[in-house]
Amino acid sequence: MKQQLEAIQKQALDKLTQISEIRELEDLKVAYLGKKGELTRILKGMGALTAEERPIIGQMANEVRTALEESIANTRARLVREERNKRLKDEVIDVTLPGKIRAIGKKHPLTLVLDELKDIFLGMGYEIAEGPEIELDYNNFEALNIPKNHPARDTQDTFYISENVVLRTHTSPVQIRHMQNNKPPIRIICPGRVYRSDAVDATHSPVFHQVEGLVVDKGVTMGDLIGTLQAFAKAIFGKDTRIRLRPHHFPFTEPSAEVDVSCWGCGGTGCRICKGEGWIEILGAGMVHPNVLRECNIDPEIYSGFAFGMGVERITMGKFGIDDMRLLFENDVRFLKQF
Numbered sequence: 001m002k003q004q005l006e007a008i009q010k011q012a013l014d015k016l017t018q019i020s021e022i023r024e025l026e027d028l029k030v031a032y033l034g035k036k037g038e039l040t041r042i043l044k045g046m047g048a049l050t051a052e053e054r055p056i057i058g059q060m061a062n063e064v065r066t067a068l069e070e071s072i073a074n075t076r077a078r079l080v081r082e083e084r085n086k087r088l089k090d091e092v093i094d095v096t097l098p099g100k101i102r103a104i105g106k107k108h109p110l111t112l113v114l115d116e117l118k119d120i121f122l123g124m125g126y127e128i129a130e131g132p133e134i135e136l137d138y139n140n141f142e143a144l145n146i147p148k149n150h151p152a153r154d155t156q157d158t159f160y161i162s163e164n165v166v167l168r169t170h171t172s173p174v175q176i177r178h179m180q181n182n183k184p185p186i187r188i189i190c191p192g193r194v195y196r197s198d199a200v201d202a203t204h205s206p207v208f209h210q211v212e213g214l215v216v217d218k219g220v221t222m223g224d225l226i227g228t229l230q231a232f233a234k235a236i237f238g239k240d241t242r243i244r245l246r247p248h249h250f251p252f253t254e255p256s257a258e259v260d261v262s263c264w265g266c267g268g269t270g271c272r273i274c275k276g277e278g279w280i281e282i283l284g285a286g287m288v289h290p291n292v293l294r295e296c297n298i299d300p301e302i303y304s305g306f307a308f309g310m311g312v313e314r315i316t317m318g319k320f321g322i323d324d325m326r327l328l329f330e331n332d333v334r335f336l337k338q339f
Protein backbone atom coordinates (compact mmCIF):
# COMPACT_ATOMS: atom_id res chain seq x y z
CA MET A 1 0.00 0.00 0.00
CA LYS A 2 2.89 2.23 0.84
CA GLN A 3 4.35 1.59 -2.59
CA GLN A 4 1.00 2.25 -4.20
CA LEU A 5 0.80 5.61 -2.44
CA GLU A 6 4.32 6.51 -3.48
CA ALA A 7 3.57 5.48 -7.05
CA ILE A 8 0.45 7.62 -7.14
CA GLN A 9 2.27 10.61 -5.77
CA LYS A 10 5.06 10.27 -8.31
CA GLN A 11 2.69 9.73 -11.19
CA ALA A 12 0.53 12.72 -10.25
CA LEU A 13 3.51 15.03 -9.80
CA ASP A 14 4.90 13.94 -13.17
CA LYS A 15 1.65 14.68 -14.91
CA LEU A 16 1.40 18.06 -13.23
CA THR A 17 4.61 19.25 -14.82
CA GLN A 18 3.16 18.54 -18.24
CA ILE A 19 -0.15 20.30 -17.77
CA SER A 20 -0.67 23.44 -19.81
CA GLU A 21 -4.36 24.26 -19.28
CA ILE A 22 -6.52 24.95 -16.26
CA ARG A 23 -9.13 22.51 -17.55
CA GLU A 24 -6.60 19.64 -17.56
CA LEU A 25 -5.65 20.61 -14.04
CA GLU A 26 -9.23 20.30 -12.84
CA ASP A 27 -9.51 16.87 -14.49
CA LEU A 28 -6.34 15.73 -12.80
CA LYS A 29 -7.49 16.97 -9.42
CA VAL A 30 -10.69 14.97 -9.72
CA ALA A 31 -8.82 11.91 -10.99
CA TYR A 32 -6.53 11.76 -7.94
CA LEU A 33 -8.25 13.53 -5.08
CA GLY A 34 -11.91 13.29 -6.02
CA LYS A 35 -14.48 11.03 -4.36
CA LYS A 36 -13.86 8.37 -6.97
CA GLY A 37 -10.18 9.29 -7.37
CA GLU A 38 -7.05 7.16 -7.03
CA LEU A 39 -6.25 8.18 -3.47
CA THR A 40 -9.73 7.48 -2.19
CA ARG A 41 -9.68 4.12 -3.92
CA ILE A 42 -6.54 3.09 -2.06
CA LEU A 43 -7.76 4.36 1.27
CA LYS A 44 -10.82 2.18 0.91
CA GLY A 45 -8.45 -0.81 1.23
CA MET A 46 -7.31 0.35 4.72
CA GLY A 47 -9.77 -2.00 6.41
CA ALA A 48 -7.56 -4.92 5.50
CA LEU A 49 -4.56 -3.45 7.37
CA THR A 50 -3.41 -4.33 10.86
CA ALA A 51 -3.94 -1.93 13.78
CA GLU A 52 -0.22 -0.99 13.73
CA GLU A 53 -0.09 -0.35 10.00
CA ARG A 54 -3.25 1.70 9.84
CA PRO A 55 -2.04 4.99 11.47
CA ILE A 56 1.21 4.86 9.54
CA ILE A 57 -0.52 4.42 6.22
CA GLY A 58 -3.15 6.96 7.27
CA GLN A 59 -0.52 9.56 7.96
CA MET A 60 1.26 8.77 4.77
CA ALA A 61 -1.97 9.13 2.79
CA ASN A 62 -2.50 12.52 4.39
CA GLU A 63 0.98 13.58 3.42
CA VAL A 64 0.44 12.47 -0.15
CA ARG A 65 -2.86 14.39 -0.26
CA THR A 66 -1.23 17.53 1.14
CA ALA A 67 1.67 17.25 -1.27
CA LEU A 68 -0.67 16.83 -4.22
CA GLU A 69 -2.86 19.72 -3.13
CA GLU A 70 0.15 21.94 -2.80
CA SER A 71 1.48 20.96 -6.23
CA ILE A 72 -1.89 21.51 -7.78
CA ALA A 73 -2.06 24.99 -6.24
CA ASN A 74 1.44 25.77 -7.51
CA THR A 75 0.59 24.50 -10.97
CA ARG A 76 -2.55 26.60 -10.99
CA ALA A 77 -0.49 29.68 -10.13
CA ARG A 78 1.97 28.77 -12.88
CA LEU A 79 -0.81 28.43 -15.44
CA VAL A 80 -2.39 31.75 -14.50
CA ARG A 81 1.00 33.43 -14.74
CA GLU A 82 1.73 31.84 -18.13
CA GLU A 83 -1.68 32.80 -19.44
CA ARG A 84 -1.22 36.42 -18.35
CA ASN A 85 2.25 36.64 -19.88
CA LYS A 86 0.98 35.18 -23.13
CA ARG A 87 -1.81 37.74 -23.31
CA LEU A 88 0.51 40.59 -22.48
CA LYS A 89 2.75 39.45 -25.31
CA ASP A 90 -0.04 38.85 -27.84
CA GLU A 91 -1.87 42.05 -27.15
CA VAL A 92 1.09 44.32 -27.17
CA ILE A 93 0.34 47.57 -29.05
CA ASP A 94 3.02 49.56 -30.75
CA VAL A 95 1.81 53.05 -30.04
CA THR A 96 4.47 54.49 -32.33
CA LEU A 97 2.91 52.93 -35.45
CA PRO A 98 1.13 55.46 -37.70
CA GLY A 99 -2.68 55.31 -37.37
CA LYS A 100 -5.09 54.27 -40.07
CA ILE A 101 -6.35 57.26 -42.01
CA ARG A 102 -10.12 57.33 -42.27
CA ALA A 103 -11.64 59.33 -45.09
CA ILE A 104 -14.19 61.76 -43.70
CA GLY A 105 -17.47 61.72 -45.60
CA LYS A 106 -19.23 64.83 -46.82
CA LYS A 107 -22.84 65.73 -47.32
CA HIS A 108 -24.09 65.51 -50.87
CA PRO A 109 -24.78 68.97 -52.36
CA LEU A 110 -28.47 68.09 -52.69
CA THR A 111 -28.57 67.19 -49.01
CA LEU A 112 -26.85 70.45 -48.14
CA VAL A 113 -29.49 72.43 -50.02
CA LEU A 114 -32.37 70.32 -48.69
CA ASP A 115 -31.09 70.94 -45.17
CA GLU A 116 -30.94 74.65 -45.88
CA LEU A 117 -34.46 74.72 -47.38
CA LYS A 118 -35.83 72.88 -44.37
CA ASP A 119 -34.08 75.28 -42.00
CA ILE A 120 -35.53 78.31 -43.75
CA PHE A 121 -39.11 77.04 -43.59
CA LEU A 122 -38.80 75.58 -40.10
CA GLY A 123 -37.68 79.09 -39.12
CA MET A 124 -40.94 80.42 -40.57
CA GLY A 125 -42.97 78.01 -38.46
CA TYR A 126 -43.55 75.26 -41.03
CA GLU A 127 -43.60 71.57 -40.20
CA ILE A 128 -42.11 68.83 -42.36
CA ALA A 129 -44.52 66.29 -43.84
CA GLU A 130 -43.60 63.26 -45.88
CA GLY A 131 -45.38 60.79 -48.11
CA PRO A 132 -44.56 57.66 -50.11
CA GLU A 133 -42.81 57.73 -53.49
CA ILE A 134 -45.11 55.00 -54.76
CA GLU A 135 -48.43 56.79 -54.75
CA LEU A 136 -52.05 56.28 -55.65
CA ASP A 137 -53.20 57.83 -58.89
CA TYR A 138 -55.91 59.39 -56.72
CA ASN A 139 -53.43 61.37 -54.56
CA ASN A 140 -51.04 62.20 -57.39
CA PHE A 141 -53.75 63.33 -59.85
CA GLU A 142 -57.46 62.90 -59.08
CA ALA A 143 -57.60 64.70 -55.76
CA LEU A 144 -55.41 67.45 -57.23
CA ASN A 145 -58.13 68.27 -59.73
CA ILE A 146 -56.48 66.30 -62.54
CA PRO A 147 -59.10 63.74 -63.58
CA LYS A 148 -58.38 60.81 -65.89
CA ASN A 149 -57.83 61.97 -69.50
CA HIS A 150 -57.01 65.50 -68.34
CA PRO A 151 -54.37 66.93 -70.72
CA ALA A 152 -52.20 67.95 -67.76
CA ARG A 153 -51.40 64.27 -67.26
CA ASP A 154 -49.47 64.24 -70.53
CA THR A 155 -47.04 66.86 -69.27
CA GLN A 156 -46.08 64.72 -66.30
CA ASP A 157 -44.51 61.72 -68.11
CA THR A 158 -45.76 59.37 -65.47
CA PHE A 159 -44.30 55.98 -64.58
CA TYR A 160 -47.34 53.80 -63.99
CA ILE A 161 -46.96 50.79 -61.72
CA SER A 162 -50.52 49.69 -62.29
CA GLU A 163 -53.66 51.44 -63.43
CA ASN A 164 -54.13 53.12 -60.07
CA VAL A 165 -50.59 53.27 -58.74
CA VAL A 166 -47.80 55.56 -59.96
CA LEU A 167 -44.35 56.75 -59.00
CA ARG A 168 -45.30 60.19 -57.77
CA THR A 169 -44.56 62.83 -60.39
CA HIS A 170 -44.45 65.66 -57.85
CA THR A 171 -44.63 66.19 -54.09
CA SER A 172 -48.17 67.63 -54.33
CA PRO A 173 -49.84 64.33 -53.28
CA VAL A 174 -48.37 64.93 -49.82
CA GLN A 175 -50.63 68.01 -49.66
CA ILE A 176 -53.64 65.76 -50.14
CA ARG A 177 -52.50 63.22 -47.56
CA HIS A 178 -51.85 65.96 -45.05
CA MET A 179 -55.08 67.88 -45.60
CA GLN A 180 -57.13 64.69 -45.39
CA ASN A 181 -55.61 63.88 -42.02
CA ASN A 182 -55.21 67.31 -40.44
CA LYS A 183 -57.39 70.33 -39.86
CA PRO A 184 -56.30 73.90 -40.68
CA PRO A 185 -54.30 75.86 -39.75
CA ILE A 186 -51.81 73.93 -41.88
CA ARG A 187 -48.28 75.05 -42.61
CA ILE A 188 -46.05 72.32 -44.06
CA ILE A 189 -43.22 71.66 -46.44
CA CYS A 190 -42.86 68.28 -48.10
CA PRO A 191 -39.38 67.46 -49.34
CA GLY A 192 -38.88 64.33 -51.37
CA ARG A 193 -37.94 62.37 -54.43
CA VAL A 194 -40.16 62.43 -57.53
CA TYR A 195 -40.14 60.57 -60.85
CA ARG A 196 -40.84 61.41 -64.47
CA SER A 197 -39.90 59.39 -67.53
CA ASP A 198 -37.57 62.05 -68.90
CA ALA A 199 -34.41 61.26 -70.81
CA VAL A 200 -31.24 62.14 -68.94
CA ASP A 201 -29.49 65.32 -70.07
CA ALA A 202 -27.81 68.35 -68.53
CA THR A 203 -31.08 69.64 -67.08
CA HIS A 204 -33.28 66.52 -66.81
CA SER A 205 -33.27 63.35 -64.77
CA PRO A 206 -36.02 60.73 -64.35
CA VAL A 207 -35.47 60.97 -60.58
CA PHE A 208 -35.23 64.35 -58.94
CA HIS A 209 -36.27 66.20 -55.81
CA GLN A 210 -38.92 68.72 -54.96
CA VAL A 211 -39.94 70.68 -51.93
CA GLU A 212 -43.64 71.39 -51.72
CA GLY A 213 -45.09 74.10 -49.51
CA LEU A 214 -48.68 74.34 -48.29
CA VAL A 215 -50.40 76.87 -46.06
CA VAL A 216 -54.13 76.68 -45.31
CA ASP A 217 -55.91 78.92 -42.85
CA LYS A 218 -58.66 81.53 -42.66
CA GLY A 219 -57.89 84.59 -44.77
CA VAL A 220 -54.72 83.37 -46.51
CA THR A 221 -54.09 85.52 -49.61
CA MET A 222 -51.88 85.79 -52.65
CA GLY A 223 -50.08 88.57 -50.74
CA ASP A 224 -49.06 86.00 -48.11
CA LEU A 225 -47.74 83.73 -50.86
CA ILE A 226 -45.68 86.50 -52.45
CA GLY A 227 -44.28 87.67 -49.11
CA THR A 228 -43.33 84.11 -48.20
CA LEU A 229 -41.59 83.47 -51.52
CA GLN A 230 -39.76 86.80 -51.32
CA ALA A 231 -38.44 85.98 -47.86
CA PHE A 232 -37.50 82.51 -49.04
CA ALA A 233 -35.64 83.73 -52.16
CA LYS A 234 -33.59 86.20 -50.13
CA ALA A 235 -32.76 83.54 -47.53
CA ILE A 236 -31.54 81.01 -50.07
CA PHE A 237 -29.96 83.20 -52.80
CA GLY A 238 -28.94 86.33 -50.88
CA LYS A 239 -30.63 89.49 -49.67
CA ASP A 240 -30.53 91.35 -53.00
CA THR A 241 -32.57 88.64 -54.73
CA ARG A 242 -35.90 89.70 -56.25
CA ILE A 243 -38.76 87.55 -57.46
CA ARG A 244 -41.34 87.92 -60.18
CA LEU A 245 -44.54 86.00 -60.85
CA ARG A 246 -45.71 85.08 -64.33
CA PRO A 247 -49.30 83.91 -64.82
CA HIS A 248 -49.45 80.17 -65.43
CA HIS A 249 -51.82 77.24 -65.10
CA PHE A 250 -51.81 74.34 -62.69
CA PRO A 251 -55.03 72.34 -62.24
CA PHE A 252 -54.63 72.36 -58.45
CA THR A 253 -54.09 76.10 -57.95
CA GLU A 254 -56.11 79.11 -59.08
CA PRO A 255 -54.73 81.60 -59.78
CA SER A 256 -51.38 79.99 -60.60
CA ALA A 257 -47.98 81.44 -61.32
CA GLU A 258 -44.49 80.49 -62.30
CA VAL A 259 -41.98 82.23 -60.08
CA ASP A 260 -38.60 83.52 -61.22
CA VAL A 261 -35.74 84.86 -59.13
CA SER A 262 -33.32 87.51 -60.31
CA CYS A 263 -30.35 85.66 -61.83
CA TRP A 264 -27.75 84.44 -59.31
CA GLY A 265 -25.07 84.92 -61.93
CA CYS A 266 -25.60 88.55 -62.95
CA GLY A 267 -28.19 89.86 -60.50
CA GLY A 268 -30.62 90.65 -63.33
CA THR A 269 -28.60 92.38 -66.04
CA GLY A 270 -28.41 89.28 -68.24
CA CYS A 271 -25.64 86.71 -68.59
CA ARG A 272 -24.87 83.24 -69.90
CA ILE A 273 -26.53 81.51 -66.93
CA CYS A 274 -29.92 83.22 -67.42
CA LYS A 275 -29.46 83.24 -71.21
CA GLY A 276 -29.59 87.03 -71.16
CA GLU A 277 -32.99 87.07 -69.42
CA GLY A 278 -31.90 88.33 -66.01
CA TRP A 279 -34.42 85.91 -64.43
CA ILE A 280 -34.42 82.21 -63.65
CA GLU A 281 -37.54 80.14 -63.04
CA ILE A 282 -37.38 78.18 -59.79
CA LEU A 283 -40.89 77.23 -58.77
CA GLY A 284 -44.58 76.89 -59.45
CA ALA A 285 -47.15 78.30 -57.06
CA GLY A 286 -50.70 79.49 -56.58
CA MET A 287 -53.78 79.61 -54.40
CA VAL A 288 -55.07 76.12 -53.57
CA HIS A 289 -57.99 75.31 -55.91
CA PRO A 290 -61.38 75.13 -54.14
CA ASN A 291 -61.93 71.66 -55.64
CA VAL A 292 -58.77 70.45 -53.92
CA LEU A 293 -59.84 71.88 -50.56
CA ARG A 294 -63.29 70.34 -50.98
CA GLU A 295 -61.79 66.94 -51.82
CA CYS A 296 -60.00 67.12 -48.48
CA ASN A 297 -63.13 68.12 -46.54
CA ILE A 298 -61.97 71.69 -46.03
CA ASP A 299 -64.65 74.29 -46.72
CA PRO A 300 -63.33 76.77 -49.32
CA GLU A 301 -65.91 79.30 -48.11
CA ILE A 302 -64.12 79.42 -44.75
CA TYR A 303 -60.53 78.54 -45.56
CA SER A 304 -58.07 79.48 -48.27
CA GLY A 305 -54.50 78.48 -48.87
CA PHE A 306 -51.45 78.77 -51.05
CA ALA A 307 -49.08 76.12 -52.33
CA PHE A 308 -45.76 76.10 -54.10
CA GLY A 309 -43.40 73.47 -55.45
CA MET A 310 -39.75 73.84 -56.32
CA GLY A 311 -37.08 71.68 -57.90
CA VAL A 312 -34.15 71.08 -55.57
CA GLU A 313 -31.70 70.18 -58.34
CA ARG A 314 -32.25 73.50 -60.11
CA ILE A 315 -31.66 75.44 -56.89
CA THR A 316 -28.59 73.37 -56.01
CA MET A 317 -27.09 73.91 -59.45
CA GLY A 318 -27.72 77.64 -59.10
CA LYS A 319 -26.24 77.92 -55.66
CA PHE A 320 -23.07 76.00 -56.47
CA GLY A 321 -22.65 76.97 -60.12
CA ILE A 322 -23.10 73.38 -61.34
CA ASP A 323 -23.87 73.36 -65.06
CA ASP A 324 -24.83 69.71 -65.57
CA MET A 325 -27.44 67.87 -63.49
CA ARG A 326 -25.82 64.50 -64.22
CA LEU A 327 -22.96 65.47 -61.91
CA LEU A 328 -25.39 65.31 -59.00
CA PHE A 329 -26.23 61.66 -59.66
CA GLU A 330 -23.01 60.13 -60.96
CA ASN A 331 -21.50 60.03 -57.46
CA ASP A 332 -17.98 60.81 -58.57
CA VAL A 333 -16.17 61.42 -55.31
CA ARG A 334 -13.78 63.87 -56.95
CA PHE A 335 -16.81 66.04 -57.69
CA LEU A 336 -18.67 65.44 -54.44
CA LYS A 337 -15.79 66.18 -52.11
CA GLN A 338 -15.69 69.81 -53.22
CA PHE A 339 -18.78 70.74 -51.22
Ligand code: PHE
Binds near residue numbers: 169172250286308
Ligand atom coordinates in the same frame (compact mmCIF):
# COMPACT_ATOMS: atom_id res chain seq x y z
N1 PHE B 1 -46.63 70.24 -58.44
C1 PHE B 1 -46.15 71.21 -59.39
C2 PHE B 1 -45.10 70.58 -60.29
O1 PHE B 1 -44.60 69.54 -59.99
C3 PHE B 1 -45.56 72.41 -58.69
C4 PHE B 1 -46.58 73.18 -57.92
C5 PHE B 1 -46.79 72.87 -56.58
C6 PHE B 1 -47.29 74.19 -58.47
C7 PHE B 1 -47.73 73.57 -55.82
C8 PHE B 1 -48.22 74.92 -57.74
C9 PHE B 1 -48.42 74.58 -56.43
O2 PHE B 1 -44.75 71.08 -61.28
